[in-house]
Amino acid sequence: MSRPITTSIPRRGNTLTVVSSSVLRAEASTTVTDAVLGVERSLTGRAWYWRMPAGADIAAIERLGLAISQRHGVSDLLGRLIATRGIGIDQADTFLQPTLRALMPDPSVLAGMDQAAARIAAAITARETIAIFGDYDVDGACGTTLMLTVLRACGCPVLYHIPDRLREGYGPNAPALLSLAERGASLIICVDCGTAAQTALSAVSGRADILVLDHHKSDTLPPAALATVNPNGPDDRSGLTMLCATGVALLTCVATFRQLRLNGWQGHEGPPPDLLEMLDLVALATVCDVMPLTGINRAFVTQGLKVMDRRNRIGIAALLEVAQMTGRVTASTCGFVLGPRINAAGRIDSADMGVRLLTATDPIAARDIAQALDSVNGRRQTVESSILDAAVREAEARIEAGDAAIVIGGEDWHPGVVGIIAGRLRERFNRPACVAGSADGLLKGSGRSVPGIDLGAAIIAAHQHGLLRSGGGHAMAAGFALPPESMPAFRTFMNERLAAAALLPKAADLALDASLGAGAVTVAMAEELAQLAPFGNGNDEPLLVLPRLRCRRAERIGRDGGTIRAFLESESGYTIKALLFRAKPEDMAAPIADILLNRELRPLHLAGYLRAETWNGTTSANFCISDAALA
Secondary structure (H helix, E strand, O other): OOOOEEEEOOOOOOEEEEEEOOOOOOOOEEEOOOOHHHOOOOOOOOOEEEOOOOOOOHHHHHHHHHHHHHHHOOOHHHHHHHHHOOOOOOOHHHHHOOOHHHHOOOHHHOOOHHHHHHHHHHHHHHOOOEEEEEOOOHHHHHHHHHHHHHHHHOOOOEEEEOOOOOOOOOOOOHHHHHHHHHOOOOEEEEEOOOOOOHHHHHOOOOOOEEEEEOOOEOOOOOOOOOEEEOOOOOOOOOOOOOOOHHHHHHHHHHHHHHHHHHOOOOOOOOOOOOHHHHHHHHHHHHHHOOOOOOOHHHHHHHHHHHHHHOOOOHHHHHHHHHOOOOOOOOHHHHHHHHHHHHHHHHHHOOOOHHHHHHOOOOHHHHHHHHHHHHHHHHHHHHHHHHHHHHHHHHHHHHHHOOOOOEEEEEOOOOHHHHHHHHHHHHHHHOOOEEEEEEEOOEEEEEEEOOOOOOHHHHHHHHHHOOOOOEEEEOOOEEEEEEOHHHHHHHHHHHHHHOHHHHHOOOOOOEEEOEEOOHHHOOHHHHHHHHHHOOOEOOEOOOOEEEEEEEEEEEEEEOOOOOEEEEEEEEOOOOEEEEEEOOOOOOOOOHHHHHHHHOOOOOOEEEEEEEEEEEEOOEEEEEEEEEEEEEO
């Protein structure tokens, strides 16, 4: 006899409960509540509500979910989860199986693309020396690697430069550009930077042609470039604002090869490089730059993860090995394992280590770089920890003083980790956070925002008002620099500009997708939910609630003891294994850790994610706790 499954899906104010012994059926009872299981304040201070598209009708979602289930041969549960993500019946197939064939746009819809492709095609035909100027983060490293690999395979000599974060700062600078031109580059391609570099790019006018492949917003004049391809540019109407710079670079290569075919180019000692093999770079950059996993990005990441799983790129294979990752590569692997290690070098060490890893052709050299990146990441974590406590205290003081946004800085804070600190503060306080450290007489900082509040626009506005030396970004992340004496005025401006943030709860409420009985916590259920992957910005992993569980045993595990492993039992006798991450005393999840470790027998409602994990050849179902409430 199969285990019963219970699921709840609707909106705040309604609960639809469905019980079935095999396939979920539409036998429903509806009750009115203000919050899921009455949880208006969990152990971490959050309210729980049901995920629903804005303005959706519960009955319509139920009908749509059933229709999706019947047409596409998925379970009723999966059908409803797709429906609650705003996916229609005709779009469900490409959502479940996103392909380049179905979702790939014509690159020419991007403003400036045809001019850029024509210039690169001409450079390839003439075998000009081309230089790539990339950013020091994952997107910059991946985009630089993609262009390097493709152009070298086409027979061009290619130079590259990744700026040092502390000495050169973000984006193109005149000395570096002039150096590339002096070394013979007649074409310089800026990747993941350049949109706001009018002055720097003007310095090489007449020395080399400039192309910009970027995705950042800017308030400055258009760059002094032959062509700028930027889906977030003021003259772009493509609608491809979800692209990261590496995605823009891939589309540029597609357009370039189309132009080369039109020109009758025969290739360089063989066929042109296989762009499908570049999708691992696009997937890694898309996830690490927190781009929405919608539209073409969903295909890029889905197909790119398959490429990455083959371990054909020596550098990625080495980094996975050093990080002791042996299973399937997922978006989570990119975001939490690969990305932080590649980013660490640009933050506190040699900025080009990421490119050197991703372009490595010798396994021994690749492993040496991977081990170095792993070591640098450990140092980055130490630097981050030394700053975080002080940053949390200052953020608490700013919020108590009535600030809507968190805007803080420290003269002894390392500018290379302030973006990570901003992300931790944003997560902890559910507020936009801007954090700065001192370098070269300026405060150089990074900001992270919450959904619905455009931080990039606020930073650009602050720059326009003369409060910043530089600034730009996008809705969820931004960078800036200012004199220390301007910090009070900048803080006042940001609090006025982001006043809506003051209305946010102290912790972000949780949008739950379904309620499961403990008997449904199985590998089969985890694999069914995984059909909705890849998960990330724009496509959240299904957040489930398990009602009324009692903790029977719990312990700290991991090198730093920051993870809790617990075994919980339902009232019907099922036992599940659960993990709670970031569970140190200073972490947001500390109250949950205390309850689990004290093994209080009071029943708990748990919210979290169901995943199938393989260890030593055995696959089991793990429940990763995101929040908890006393029942």
